Structures are given as structure tokens and as C-alpha cells.
Amino acid sequence: MGDSEAAVNSVDAPKGSTAVTANPPKSTISVDGITGEVTVRKASGKVKVRKGQSKEEYENQLYDYFQLNAGPKRTEEKWMDKVDPLALLQEVDLTIKLNRQSLTNFCERLYYQKRYPECLKLGQELVRRYQEVNKKNKMQREIEELEYMIKRSIDK
Amino acid sequence: MEKSPVLIPKPKPLKPHNDPLHIIKTRRTTHKRPATIAGPMVRYSKLPFRQVCRQYDTDIVYTPMILAREFVRNPHARLADFSTNSNDSPLIVQVGTNNVMDLLKFVEMVSPYCDGIGINCGCPIKEQVREGIGCALIYNRELLCSMVKAVKEKYGEMLRLETKIRIHEDWDQTVRLCRDLCFAGVDWITIHGRTKNTRSSQDSNFEAIRYVVDRIHDKEVPIVANGDCLQWGDVQKIADITGAHGVMAVRGILSNPALFSGFKKCPWSCVEWFWYYTLEFGGLPYQLLQHHLYCMLENMEVPRNLIKDLMNIKGTSELLDWFGDHFELRRYGEPRFATCADIPWKNQ
Numbered sequence: 001m002g003d004s005e006a007a008v009n010s011v012d013a014p015k016g017s018t019a020v021t022a023n024p025p026k027s028t029i030s031v032d033g034i035t036g037e038v039t040v041r042k043a044s045g046k047v048k049v050r051k052g053q054s055k056e057e058y059e060n061q062l063y064d065y066f067q068l069n070a071g072p073k074r075t076e077e078k079w080m081d082k083v084d085p086l087a088l089l090q091e092v093d094l095t096i097k098l099n100r101q102s103l104t105n106f107c108e109r110l111y112y113q114k115r116y117p118e119c120l121k122l123g124q125e126l127v128r129r130y131q132e133v134n135k136k137n138k139m140q141r142e143i144e145e146l147e148y149m150i151k152r153s154i155d156k
Numbered sequence: 157m158e159k160s161p162v163l164i165p166k167p168k169p170l171k172p173h174n175d176p177l178h179i180i181k182t183r184r185t186t187h188k189r190p191a192t193i194a195g196p197m198v199r200y201s202k203l204p205f206r207q208v209c210r211q212y213d214t215d216i217v218y219t220p221m222i223l224a225r226e227f228v229r230n231p232h233a234r235l236a237d238f239s240t241n242s243n244d245s246p247l248i249v250q251v252g253t254n255n256v257m258d259l260l261k262f263v264e265m266v267s268p269y270c271d272g273i274g275i276n277c278g279c280p281i282k283e284q285v286r287e288g289i290g291c292a293l294i295y296n297r298e299l300l301c302s303m304v305k306a307v308k309e310k311y312g313e314m315l316r317l318e319t320k321i322r323i324h325e326d327w328d329q330t331v332r333l334c335r336d337l338c339f340a341g342v343d344w345i346t347i348h349g350r351t352k353n354t355r356s357s358q359d360s361n362f363e364a365i366r367y368v369v370d371r372i373h374d375k376e377v378p379i380v381a382n383g384d385c386l387q388w389g390d391v392q393k394i395a396d397i398t399g400a401h402g403v404m405a406v407r408g409i410l411s412n413p414a415l416f417s418g419f420k421k422c423p424w425s426c427v428e429w430f431w432y433y434t435l436e437f438g439g440l441p442y443q444l445l446q447h448h449l450y451c452m453l454e455n456m457e458v459p460r461n462l463i464k465d466l467m468n469i470k471g472t473s474e475l476l477d478w479f480g481d482h483f484e485l486r487r488y489g490e491p492r493f494a495t496c497a498d499i500p501w502k503n504q
Contacts, residue, residue, distance in 0.1 A: 105439035
């Protein structure tokens with residue numbers, strides 16, 4: 001099938017929507033122009049619906065993004081010098097991987113900077129706290145990384 | 157308690173130093189060379205890597221493609237997909253989308269923190285194409301142009317909007333698409349000289365890009381050429397063949413972030429900058445860090461057995477020690493940090 005035949009295909013498109021056909025048209029996609037709901041109809045006949053977003057839902061996201069977080073994450077050089085990771089450790093939910101990664105990164109930066117006594121102290125505290133929430137040993141790799149830094153910091 | 161109305165910032169102001177369109181249009185006059193651009197790479201164009209590229213004469217840097225649908229709905233996606241800082245400019249945020257609504261929301265959220273937005277119409281990955289994202293859009297001219305038109309009607313000259321496309325088998329279709337995009341108000345177009353089905357092992361077709369450039373000349377919309385820019389010598393060659401205003405490197409700059417500074421091989425200084433920025437900005441997922449360093453060391457022709465060792469390492473601190481065992485890895489602030497091009501082997 002040539003490219004020109006795979007252009008816009010408005011068949012089955014609901015009101016206010018556009019339809020997109022991938023090339024070659026193994027699937028048909030209908031987009032609701034108001035909510036952004038996307039319906040993907042695969043060649044097998046299966047239909048996948050990607051939910052739209054209401055005005056209110058979007059406004060909640062805007063509030064979270066602009067009002068609560070002041071935009072995207074900004075990491076200037078030396079930003080970590082202004083944060084006390086031990087204080088942060090008391091505030092964040094350690095069952096969330098992103099939070100643990102962020103704390104481990106403080107330890108790795110200290111290791112890179114050859115600040116071994118500080119790395120050792122933070123590493124030991126992180127291991128202790130991670131083990132408290134380490135269900136089914138899912139954090140094994142993260143704990144091993146910290147234990148490696150602890151051992152090497154003692155050696156150095 | 158009722159929420160106060162959200163104050164949405166305006167797009168970041170465009171000045172000559174950060175306006176990508178101005179840079180693309182003027183580099184030939186001011187620098188006697190085409191504009192140099194580090195293109196979007198899935199997973200890899202994160203902030204630390206972007207900052208390394210900026211150290212080595214890269215005029216404009218892209219983020220990886222960010223899916224608009226996820227970004228406007230999910231705070232975790234926003235946190236994982238986009239971080240920036242005051243030195244991260246000129247920056248183009250590349251977006252993957254298949255509808256006007258999500259695109260307009262995405263632009264509203266991202267434009268205060270970047271210098272331009274690029275719509276990905278080139279990604280050939282079938283999972284994206286199936287959803288009408290990436291290069292599915294070059295076969296849907298009407299939708300793509302309606303997206304460009306909607307953004308430019310809302311923001312006009314306050315916001316720069318680019319589309320990155322691939323060529324069609326029939327080059328006249330690419331010409332038609334580009335002319336329609338110009339009419340819709342796109343600021344510049346990046347053209348990858350491969351079709352949706354061309355393998356990366358096959359050469360990029362610069363003649364096809366030239367064919368398009370010659371046929372949209374009257375529109376005065378600059379073209380950036382993409383594909384097979386693997387070393388500095390390729391930059392001028394590609395610009396000469398295609399007549400493009402700028403040249404975008406992707407795989408070439410992943411292996412050698414100093415490509416645009418004329419280094420034939422990745423200089424050691426890139427490795428030291430990359431370690432520094434990665435740890436200074438708050439880390440990268442380990443596999444990303446490892447892959448970046450693998451690409452750089454391979455480009456420097458470090459022996460295969462050592463590279464194999466590197467790939468067996470499982471964590472950031474162990475990798476740091478591995479570098480310290482084999483090389484003189486200088487930390488930021490230490491004498492001669494990031495000044496060395498040759499590999500500073502230890503015990504040699």
C-alpha cells in the first residue's frame with residue numbers, strides 16, 4: 001500500500017474527533033478532539049481505549065505542577081549541598097523507589113567527592129532504614145550498593 | 157478549602173542567545189558553519205548528558221521524546237521524564253503526541269522552561285507508530301499540520317515549534333508535507349534522510365533532503381539535516397550536500413559528545429564531565445550511566461576485554477572504583493579536571 005492511501009481515515013470517527021491510520025494501516029486510531037480520549041483499534045479487532053482528561057482533571061495537574069512544585073525538577077550544580085539527606089530521610093516515603101534513589105544519590109555523590117566519613121555515616125543510616133521497609137527482599141540490589149560504599153569508605 | 161487559581165507562566169522569553177530559530181538562521185554568518193544540534197535519543201538525552209554536549213560547541217540540545225499524554229496526566233511521569241536547570245539552554249523539548257488537545261496542554265506546561273518544542277514525527281518504533289505517534293504523523297499530513305497550526309495560532313512568535321520528520325519513499329510527498337507545515341507556521345523542520353523502513357545500517361539519503369530544501373526555498377523556513385553525522389568532517393559535508401542551515405547528530409554525539417568541537421575521538425574530558433554532572437544533578441538510572449560510558453570508551457578504542465569488564469559491573473560506586481583502578485579519573489575541583497583528551501591510563 002502506498003503512503004497516500006494511508007492518510008486520514010475518518011471512518012468510524014465520533015463527532016469532534018479525528019482518526020489516524022498508521023502506515024501500513026494495521027491499526028486505526030480515533031481521537032476525541034474535546035477530551036483527548038484515544039481509541040486504538042488493532043488489526044486483530046481488539047480495541048484499546050486511552051482515557052481522555054476532563055477540564056477538572058487537567059486543572060488538578062496544573063495545580064500540582066505549577067503551584068505545588070513550581071514547574072519541573074530543577075537541579076542546579078551544588079543543589080545537594082543545600083539539602084540535609086538525614087533530614088530528608090525523615091520526611092519521605094521510603095516505599096517509593098524514586099525517593100530511595102534520590103537518597104542513595106546523596107551517598108554516591110559523597111563517594112565521588114571522596115568524602116568517605118560522611119558517605120559512611122549516611123550509608124549506614126540508609127541501610128538501616130531501607131531494611132525496615134525491605135519486604136520480600138525487593139531492595140536487595142539497592143542495599144548491596146550501599147553496603148559496597150560502606151565497606152569501601154571504611155577501607156579508605 | 158478551595159484552591160487558588162493557578163498562575164500559568166508565559167513561555168520563556170526568546171533572545172538572540174537562546175532563540176533556536178535565530179541561532180539556526182545566523183550560524184553560517186556568525187560562526188562560518190552550520191548550526192550544530194544534538195538530537196533526541198530515547199532514554200539518553202537527559203540533563204547530565206546535555207550539559208556535557210554544551211561544553212563542546214553544541215548550539216542546541218534536545219531532550220528525549222516525552223509522551224504528552226503521560227506528562228499532562230501523571231506527576232510521576234513528569235518527575236521521571238523532565239528535569240532542567242538554568243544552564244540547560246538552548247533546549248528543545250521533544251514531544252510524542254497524536255492529538256491537538258494533549259499537545260496544547262503539554263506546550264502550556266513545558267514552554268516556560270525550554271526554548272522550543274519539537275514534535276516527533278520520525279520515531280519508527282512500532283509501539284509508537286501503532287498509537288499514531290512518531291513517524292505515523294508523516295502519513296497524516298492533515299493532523300500534523302492542524303497540531304502545528306493550533307500551537308502557532310495560540311503562541312505565535314512567543315514560542316518556537318519544530319517538526320522532525322523522515323523522508324517518504326516518494327520525495328514529492330515529503331515536499332508537500334513540508335510546504336504544508338510551513339503554511340501552518342512551523343519555525344523549522346528537521347529531516348532525517350531515511351524512510352520509516354530504512355535500516356540504520358543503510359546510508360542516510362542526503363540527496364533526498366537536498367530535493368526538499370530546493371523545493372521549499374521560497375518559504376524561508378530553515379531545514380536541519382539529520383542522519384549519519386558521526387564525526388566533525390561530516391558536518392560540513394552534510395550541510396554542503398543538503399543545503400541545510402543546521403546539522404543534527406544523534407548516534408555520533410552519543411559516542412563522542414565533543415564531535416562538534418572537532419575531536420575525532422571522544423576526549424577523556426567528556427568522561428570526567430559526565431561523571432561530575434551525573435552525580436551533581438542527582439544521579440541517573442545505573443543502566444543509563446553504564447551505557448553512556450560504554451559508548452564513550454568504545455569510541456576511544458579502549459580494549460574490548462576492559463569494556464566487557466565494565467559491562468559486568470552492577471552499581472554506580474563500583475563503576476567509579478573501576479574507573480579509578482584503570483584510569484586517572486579526576487574529580488571536579490581537582491587540578492587538571494577535564495583538561496585531558498588522551499586516556500590517562502594508570503600504571504603505564
